[in-house]
Amino acid sequence: MKTRHPAQAGTFYPDTEGALRTQIHNCFLHPLGPRSIPSVPAARDNQLVGIIVPHAGYDYSGPVAANGYYQLGSSGLRESVIILGPNHTGYGSDVSTMTDGQWATPLGEVPIDQLLASAITRSSRLIDVEEEAHKSEHSIEVQLPFLQFIYPRRFKFVPICMMLQDLETSTEIGDAIAKASAETGAMLIASSDWTHYEPYESARKKDMEAIGAVLEMDEKKFQDVIEEKSVSACGYGPVTAVLHASKILGAKHAKLLSYQTSGDIAGDKRSVVGYAAIAFTK
Numbered sequence: 688m689k690t691r692h693p694a695q696a697g698t699f700y701p702d703t704e705g706a707l708r709t710q711i712h713n714c715f716l717h718p719l720g721p722r723s724i725p726s727v728p729a730a731r732d733n734q735l736v737g738i739i740v741p742h743a744g745y746d747y748s749g750p751v752a753a754n755g756y757y758q759l760g761s762s763g764l765r766e767s768v769i770i771l772g773p774n775h776t777g778y779g780s781d782v783s784t785m786t787d788g789q790w791a792t793p794l795g796e797v798p799i800d801q802l803l804a805s806a807i808t809r810s811s812r813l814i815d816v817e818e819e820a821h822k823s824e825h826s827i828e829v830q831l832p833f834l835q836f837i838y839p840r841r842f843k844f845v846p847i848c849m850m851l852q853d854l855e856t857s858t859e860i861g862d863a864i865a866k867a868s869a870e871t872g873a874m875l876i877a878s879s880d881w882t883h884y885e886p887y888e889s890a891r892k893k894d895m896e897a898i899g900a901v902l903e904m905d906e907k908k909f910q911d912v913i914e915e916k917s918v919s920a921c922g923y924g925p926v927t928a929v930l931h932a933s934k935i936l937g938a939k940h941a942k943l944l945s946y947q948t949s950g951d952i953a954g955d956k957r958s959v960v961g962y963a964a965i966a967f968t969k
Contacts, residue, residue: 708836721757735967740878742922758964767872771847776824778822780815782814782850784808784847790846794835803868803871814847879925886956887959902941903941
């Protein structure tokens with residue numbers, strides 16, 4: 688089986704199992720995290736359909752991400768997860784997935800859900816099967832250790848990397864993942880950071896307006912705010928796609944679990960990056 692080896696271990700997160708488990712544990716217990724380790728119940732609560740989480744280095748966005756993963760872990764085990772992230776590298780196709788193999792992290796290997804990935808590609812003409820987009824991209828990779836930490840058993844996943852993030856593309860991807868996953872109970876995860884490198888007050892104001900549109904569950908309004916207010920959220924396409932798919936799958940509510948900035952973590956608020964955790968529920 689071909690293996691995609693970690694590209695960001697030792698940079699975005701620790702490169703040894705012990706240090707990585709310790710850091711994720713500390714993210715859950717952090718004052719800006721949920722302050723508790725999730726307990727995964729035996730029975731799954733299908734009310735949770737999707738989450739939005741950040742993807743910066745764990746030192747900065749880990750506690751915010753932990754709020755999303757606490758919600759996910761507390762909803763029970765998911766055998767399959769679909770992770771959508773933006774393409775930061777510029778390599779590969781406009782929208783890319785992989786349909787076989789496994790991804791490795793210091794916590795072990797996570798196999799790709801071949802059946803679900805193939806079903807998604809059959810449902811959309813926009814999604815190419817290719818590996819180039821995924822080789823160095825961090826937005827999807829950094830989610831896997833959190834998932835490996837919260838789940839006691841092995842799960843499978845589908846990576847979808849989006850370079851093209853306009854409304855039409857994003858909603859079509861949302862249609863495809865909703866259609867393919869409707870009977871599987873797969874969890875949808877959108878990986879995105881929000882405003883990049885602006886003063887704290889400016890970043891927070893822009894992000895709250897964009898997040899407000901997400902909480903209204905209005906895809907078009909969200910993308911309009913991103914464009915009109917020049918919100919430098921890197922994963923607005925994945926957010927739009929997961930929002931759209933969650934609605935198709937029955938989600939009626941969106942809840943902001945946490946919003947912080949790098950300034951809240953590191954103390955320097957002159958130039959910050961915004962991080963949010965949001966849950967979509969039925």
